[in-house]
Every structure is written in C-alpha cells, then in structure tokens.
Amino acid sequence: MILRKELPQEIKRFFEEIGVQEEELLLTTDSDLDLEGNYSTQWLVLSSTRLMNIGLKGALVWIVKEFNLNELTSVRVDRRVGNASLEVEKKGQFYEVIRFSTALIGKFEGFSTEITAVLKGRDLILTTEQQGEKEHKQKRHLKQRLSWASPKSTRKNRLLPRIFQLLKPYHGTGVLLVFLLLTGAALDLASPQFFKVLVDNFIETVALPAWFLAFALWFKQNSNIQYLLLLVLALGLLQLLRKIIRLIHNGLITKVASQIAFNLRNRLFKKLQELSFSFYEHHQVEQLMVKITQDVEELRGLILQATHNVINILLLIGAGILLSALELHLAVYALLPALFVIGLTLVYWNYEPPSYRSYWHKKAKLNEVLSTLLSRLRISKTFGQESRETENFKYYNDHPRQSMSKRGRVSGAFHPIISCLFGLGSLIVLYCGGQNVLRSELTLGTLIAFFSYLKMFYGALSQLTNINQWFISFTSTVQRIFQILDSEPKIKKSPQAVDFEFTGAISFEELTFGYDPNFPVIKDLNLTIEPGELVGIVGPSGCGKSTMISLLCRFYDPDRGRIMIDHVDLREINPACLRQQIGLVLQEPYLFRGSITENIAFGRPDISFEEIMAAAKAAHAHDFIINLPDGYDTILGERGSGLSRGEQQRIAIARAFLGNPKILILEEATSSVDPESEKAILEALEVLTKGRTTIIITHRLSTLSHADRIIVVNDGTIRETGSHQELLSLNGLYRRLLETQLPYLRNQQVTTSSTRRAN
Numbered sequence: 001m002i003l004r005k006e007l008p009q010e011i012k013r014f015f016e017e018i019g020v021q022e023e024e025l026l027l028t029t030d031s032d033l034d035l036e037g038n039y040s041t042q043w044l045v046l047s048s049t050r051l052m053n054i055g056l057k058g059a060l061v062w063i064v065k066e067f068n069l070n071e072l073t074s075v076r077v078d079r080r081v082g083n084a085s086l087e088v089e090k091k092g093q094f095y096e097v098i099r100f101s102t103a104l105i106g107k108f109e110g111f112s113t114e115i116t117a118v119l120k121g122r123d124l125i126l127t128t129e130q131q132g133e134k135e136h137k138q139k140r141h142l143k144q145r146l147s148w149a150s151p152k153s154t155r156k157n158r159l160l161p162r163i164f165q166l167l168k169p170y171h172g173t174g175v176l177l178v179f180l181l182l183t184g185a186a187l188d189l190a191s192p193q194f195f196k197v198l199v200d201n202f203i204e205t206v207a208l209p210a211w212f213l214a215f216a217l218w219f220k221q222n223s224n225i226q227y228l229l230l231l232v233l234a235l236g237l238l239q240l241l242r243k244i245i246r247l248i249h250n251g252l253i254t255k256v257a258s259q260i261a262f263n264l265r266n267r268l269f270k271k272l273q274e275l276s277f278s279f280y281e282h283h284q285v286e287q288l289m290v291k292i293t294q295d296v297e298e299l300r301g302l303i304l305q306a307t308h309n310v311i312n313i314l315l316l317i318g319a320g321i322l323l324s325a326l327e328l329h330l331a332v333y334a335l336l337p338a339l340f341v342i343g344l345t346l347v348y349w350n351y352e353p354p355s356y357r358s359y360w361h362k363k364a365k366l367n368e369v370l371s372t373l374l375s376r377l378r379i380s381k382t383f384g385q386e387s388r389e390t391e392n393f394k395y396y397n398d399h400p401r402q403s404m405s406k407r408g409r410v411s412g413a414f415h416p417i418i419s420c421l422f423g424l425g426s427l428i429v430l431y432c433g434g435q436n437v438l439r440s441e442l443t444l445g446t447l448i449a450f451f452s453y454l455k456m457f458y459g460a461l462s463q464l465t466n467i468n469q470w471f472i473s474f475t476s477t478v479q480r481i482f483q484i485l486d487s488e489p490k491i492k493k494s495p496q497a498v499d500f501e502f503t504g505a506i507s508f509e510e511l512t513f514g515y516d517p518n519f520p521v522i523k524d525l526n527l528t529i530e531p532g533e534l535v536g537i538v539g540p541s542g543c544g545k546s547t548m549i550s551l552l553c554r555f556y557d558p559d560r561g562r563i564m565i566d567h568v569d570l571r572e573i574n575p576a577c578l579r580q581q582i583g584l585v586l587q588e589p590y591l592f593r594g595s596i597t598e599n600i601a602f603g604r605p606d607i608s609f610e611e612i613m614a615a616a617k618a619a620h621a622h623d624f625i626i627n628l629p630d631g632y633d634t635i636l637g638e639r640g641s642g643l644s645r646g647e648q649q650r651i652a653i654a655r656a657f658l659g660n661p662k663i664l665i666l667e668e669a670t671s672s673v674d675p676e677s678e679k680a681i682l683e684a685l686e687v688l689t690k691g692r693t694t695i696i697i698t699h700r701l702s703t704l705s706h707a708d709r710i711i712v713v714n715d716g717t718i719r720e721t722g723s724h725q726e727l728l729s730l731n732g733l734y735r736r737l738l739e740t741q742l743p744y745l746r747n748q749q750v751t752t753s754s755t756r757r758a759n
C-alpha cells in the first residue's frame with residue numbers, strides 16, 4: 001500500500017494557496033467515486049490535524065469535506081452493494097468522508113487502520129522534515145506490520161537455555177576449554193610470585209619462602225645459584241606453558257565457533273527452504289540470506305570474544321584476591337579508583353545501549369538498502385536514475401556515520417578518563433608502597449608482585465567495561481537467528497502425507513481463499529477436471545486465475561473448502577510428490593545462471609544427456625541450441641539472458657518435458673513472444689500436453705481453440721463454462737472478452753501477413 005500517493009499539480013497548487021504544507025501530510029490517496037456514487041476522482045488527505053476529502057474536476061479543486069482530528073473518535077469502512085465509504089465518528093455520530101468502489105475496499109481498510117493509529121496518538125509516521133526520513137519510517141512501519149515473527153517471540157530470558165542448547169553438542173570440548181581457561185589464569189597469576197622470590201631473595205636477601213624451598217627440594221636443588229637457575233627456568237616454563245595453553249585454547253574455540261556457525265547456516269538455509277510463499281512475498285530472500293550469513297559470522301566472532309571475557313573475569317577475581325593477600329592496605333588504595341571506574345562504567349552503560357543499538361540498526365539498514373539498490377541496478381540504469389540512487393545511498397550511508405561519530409565522542413572521553421583513574425591508582429600505590437618499602441614494612445619483591453597483579457586487575461577491568469557491547473551484540477544476533485529458526489512454515493507437511501502416482505483428476509470444492517483472509521480472492525469456487533482433459537481458464541486481469549494455480553501447487557492453503565487430486569485432499573499429499581507431478585510453464589521462464597543443460601535438468605542430477613537432448617527436441621529447442629557457439633554448454637546469464645524470450649520459453653518447456661508431470665499448467669506461456677515464436681512454442685506444447693491433465697491460463701483467447709473446455713472466471717468465481725462455440729453462443733463475458741481482443745487479433749494478422757510479404 002502506498003501511503004502517500006503523489007498529489008496532482010492542481011491540488012498541490014490549491015494547498016499552497018490555502019497554506020497547507022505538503023510535507024505535513026501523512027496520508028494521501030484517491031478514490032474513484034464522489035459522494036453521490038458517480039465516477040469521479042476525489043482525494044483523501046490526512047494531515048496531523050485534519051482529515052479532508054478534496055474534489056478535483058479539471059483544474060477545479062475544492063474541499064468536499066473536512067474534519068478536525070481532535071473531534072474524531074473512530075474511523076470505519078462501511079460497505080454497501082457495489083461501493084463503500086470511509087466514515088468517521090464525531091460526537092457519537094458517523095459521517096461519510098469519501099466513497100469508493102468495492103475494488104478499493106482493501107486500500108481504504110488499510111487507511112482506516114492508519115488513521116485510527118493517528119487518532120490514538122500513536123507515532124504513525126512522518127511530521128519530520130526530510131522526505132527520505134518519511135519514506136524510511138513508512139517502510140519501517142509497514143515492515144513491522146508484515147513481520148513474520150513477533151520480535152517478542154524470542155525473549156531474552158529464554159535465550160540462555162537456548163544458547164546452552166546450541167553449545168550442548170560440544171560439552172566435551174567445553175569441559176576441556178574450562179580446564180584450559182582455569183589453568184591459563186592460574187599460570188598468569190603464578191608468575192608474579194616467582195618474581196617476588198627472585199627480587200626478595202637475590203636483591204633484598206630475604207629468606208626464601210617455605211613453598212619455594214619445598215619446590216627446590218623436590219628438584220634436589222640446594223645452593224643459591226641452583227635456586228636462581230630454578231627460578232629462571234620455572235619462569236620460562238610458566239611462560240611457555242601459558243603460550244601452549246593459549247594455542248590449544250584458541251584452536252579449540254575457533255573450531256567450536258566455526259562448527260556452530262556452520263551448523264547454524266545449514267539450519268537457517270533449510271528453514272528458508274521450508275518456509276511458505278507468503279514468507280517470501282514479505283521478505284527478500286537473497287537479502288535475508290546475506291543478513292543471515294553476516295549474523296552467523298558475527299556470532300562466530302562473538303563466541304571467540306566470550307572466552308576473552310571469561311579470562312578477564314577470572315583474572316579480575318584472582319588478581320583481586322592476591323592483591324588483598326599481599327598487602328591489604330595497599331589493595332584498598334588500589335581498589336578506590338576501581339570503584340570510581342565501576343560507577344562511571346555503569347553510567348556509561350546506561351547511555352551506551354541506546355546509542356550502540358541505534359548504530360547497530362543503522363548499520364543493518366545500510367546493508368539492506370545496499371542490497372536493494374544493487375538488485376535494481378539494471379532498472380535504475382534503464383530509467384537513468386543513477387544519480388538519484390547514489391543520493392539514496394548517500395542518505396542511508398550517512399546514518400551509521402553520524403551515529404558512530406556521536407558514539408565516538410562519548411567513548412573517546414570515557415576511555416581516557418578510565419586510564420587516568422587507573423594511572424592515579426598506580427601512583428597512589430607507588431607512593432604508599434614506596435614509603436612502606438623505605439620503612440622496611442614491605443619487601444621490594446612484594447611491591448613488584450603487587451604492581452604485576454594491579455596491572456592484571458586494571459587491565460581486566462578496563463576490558464570488561466566493554467562487556468555490555470558484547471552482550472548487546474551477542475543477544476541481538478542470537479535473537480535474530482532464533483527468530484528465523486522459530487518461524488513456522490504456514491504450509492505444513494501432514495504426518496500422514498501420502499505419496500502416489502497421479503492419474504490427474506482435479507477438483508476444487510467450495511474453495512475460498514484470500515491473501516488477506518478478510519478479502520477473499522477466490523470465492524466458493526467449484527470445478528472438476530477429468531484426467532487428461534485440457535482446460536483453459538480465462539478472465540479479466542485480477543480475477544484470481546494465478547491464485548487458483550498457486551493453490552493447486554499448494555503454495556498457499558485455502559481458507560475454506562479443499563482441492564483434491566485423485567480424490568485425495570492436497571493437504572494429505574506429500575508436498576514433494578505433488579510438486580514432482582505438477583509441471584509449470586509460466587510467463588517468466590525462471591532460468592538461472594548456468595549452462596543450458598543445467599537449466600533443462602534443473603534439480604535432477606540423475607538425468608542423462610540423451611534424455612536432456614530428447615526433451616529439447618520435443619520442445620522444439622534442439623535446433624536453435626545446436627546453432628549456438630557452445631551448443632548445450634552455452635552459459636546463460638542471469639534469468640536466461642543471452643536467449644530470446646521465445647527460446648527461453650522453449651528451454652522451460654524442455655524442463656517440463658523432463659519432469660514428465662501428470663498435471664501440466666501453462667500460464668501465459670506464449671505471451672510476450674512474436675507470432676513466429678508463438679507458433680514454435682505452441683507446436684512444442686501440443687506434444688507436451690498429450691496424455692496429461694492440462695490447465696492453460698491465457699489472455700489470448702485465440703490460443704484456446706483446441707481446449708476441451710474453457711472456464712471463465714470473474715471476481716474469484718466461475719461465471720461461464722463450455723467449449724469455445726458454446727461460450728460464444730452464450731453471449732456473455734467470454735464473448736465480451738473475445739470482442740475486446742478482436743481488433744488486436746486482426747492487427748496481428750495484418751502484421752504477420754505483411755511480415756511474410758516483406759520476406
């Protein structure tokens with residue numbers, strides 16, 4: 001739904017004259033009836049204060065109705081036969097604002113919801129300065145309404161058990177990792193003790209501590225020089241062990257994180273394959289997959305970072321205890337600045353999450369915009385919109401930068417303040433500790449060891465001031481991943497689903513379906529098709545033909561009624577079996593980048609080249625393929641570029657041949673090709689349709705002359721049915737449809753014969 005349809009120049013001028021700023025308008029859309037029910041264009045305009053119906057006839061513009069928003073209590077759409085009105089409630093009474101035909105009910109229902117939101121004081125959209133900002137918000141608003149899984153579905157408090165679930169397969173490695181982490185931290189904490197002995201014993205000549213003597217005795221060392229050697233060796237060994245442990249630890253955690261990422265990517269991709277069509281309509285899958293891959297990669301990094309956080313926590317606790325054990329007084333002085341740092345950090349965290357989240361969202365938005373812009377690169381070039389697209393990109397590209405520079409200013413101030421506080425702590429310790437050493441109340445070795453622990457303590461604390469960033473990134477990433485994993489496919493495979501070979505009997509029984517269940521597109525439709533029958537379905541655009549096919553392929557499930565194939569409900573048939581036995585040749589041939597052979601044999605690696613060639617021959621494609629420089633190995637571009645539309649279509653038909661489906665659906669397979677190609681395609685199709693139940697959907701009624709039966713659909717129900725002749729003699733909708741095409745058909749005949757003559 002477009003919330004703001006471009007206003008005609010006349011209305012814009014009128015608004016200028018009466019002082020209404022176009023930028024202020026929240027919603028603008030047009031109707032097709034006036035309040036008397038005559039065909040006429042009137043505009044519904046919502047500003048932040050007023051709701052108006054603006055009449056427009058030629059250059060004449062006037063206000064038909066106007067309401068002050070603060071006098072209104074509710075909005076509704078009132079339906080009547082053939083038309084409906086948007087009505088507002090004012091002091092308990094309903095007043096008609098604008099009238100429209102039933103075709104526009106859906107649109108105005110949407111608007112009524114939006115206006116209600118404004119009346120309830122919700123921050124709907126706009127009122128801000130820049131158009132770009134408005135569009136951005138509009139899209140966000142719509143997106144929220146379309147989102148497939150509520151963001152609340154994966155609450156943070158339920159995240160933890162699920163994260164453990166993710167890690168469960170690695171519990172063996174996990175135990176080893178914890179052991180390595182503990183040993184590593186213990187080794188880090190042990191080194192200063194050896195230094196202390198070194199300095200005290202050999203510089204200060206303090207007696208060796210009992211633990212060291214026992215240690216030396218164990219190695220049968222008893223002279224001073226041997227003690228020195230032992231100390232140096234022990235220190236070297238500690239460092240070496242520490243390095244080895246870090247190496248093993250890093251190797252293990254990288255392996256586990258990569259394995260988790262690999263499994264998640266697989267699970268997510270499988271999920272995307274399972275989700276129903278309605279999901280793909282609301283999400284751009286390529287974009288989603290890119291986002292998922294990025295998220296999973298980010299998660300991998302965050303898991304690695306998690307172990308650093310654990311090491312820092314262990315060091316913080318260990319160093320804290322040892323500091324207090326070495327010299328309690330000094331430890332209190334040293335911990336005073338640390339308390340300040342903790343207080344400051346808490347204040348910083350309070351500010352940080354919103355700004356970090358906003359940066360995070362803006363970055364995600366930029367990625368999304370980038371892939372949308374790239375995906376429409378061809379279109380933007382075709383319409384010469386490159387500079388506009390560049391501006392678009394610039395606009396979104398600027399958001400993370402702004403957010404980042406704001407963040408940068410704050411964190412730029414925060415970290416130097418922390419360093420200063422830590423520096424101050426060290427100076428206090430140096431001064432007080434130095435005095436103690438001078439007064440011989442403390443040995444130099446103890447002071448040096450104390451400093452080593454202090455460095456560890458401050459270092460760990462300063463690293464941990466960023467733990468909230470890690471936490472936010474980690475939880476949001478995991479949450480986003482779980483949101484997709486949790487989304488339920490609407491089309492579910494029944495546990496009793498059966499596989500069987502179709503004969504091709506199809507029946508639609510009292511079928512009702514709407515993309516929005518409140519607005520059925522197919523209404524109580526009944527249709528039976530015999531095995532092997534060739535049925536044409538025709539009807540005006542938008543009457544529901546493609547929808548019928550989507551339902552038959554079970555891309556959607558009906559809201560009421562059922563579809564049966566060979567008297568088995570579609571919902572009871574294994575979807576894989578169903579899709580295998582239904583062949584689709586659509587207006588868009590759905591070719592992909594790859595060789596012609598790959599395109600014909602899509603998804604069937606067991607097919608031999610001879611079979612592919614036989615299918616191409618049957619589809620009248622072989623001749624043009626072998627004339628290509630690389631023949632069957634010719635690589636097609638994106639969407640089959642490199643071939644003409646007629647040739648692409650014949651490749652798609654060859655693909656359908658290979659599938660050997662029992663039910664064949666041809667939807668506008670010959671439209672958008674010239675009469676010569678159409679002839680070739682029709683010949684190919686004639687062979688293909690033999691012995692199969694075939695449904696042909698087309699606007700070119702002339703191509704249906706050989707159909708066993710033609711069904712005329714209008715507004716989601718069957719209006720007429722019969723052979724071409726029977727329908728003509730009915731003098732109804734079919735005849736009218738045909739008559740509208742006659743001038744076109746005559747024209748086409750003239751063009752074809754003049755082309756022939758020219759040849």
Ligand SMILES: Nc1ncnc2c1ncn2[C@@H]1O[C@H](COP(=O)(O)OP(=O)(O)OP(=O)(O)O)[C@@H](O)[C@H]1O
Binds near residue numbers: 521544548
């Ligand atoms: N994915 C969708 N989501 C919402 N509405 C849809 C969707 N697809 C189609 N519709 C609506 O359903 C109605 C029937 O559409 P359908 O595509 O079945 O018409 P059609 O008879 O195939 O038209 P055409 O001859 O132009 O192809 C239309 O009003 C259309 O706007």
Ligand SMILES: [Mg+2]
Binds near residue numbers: 546547
């Ligand atoms: Mg269609």
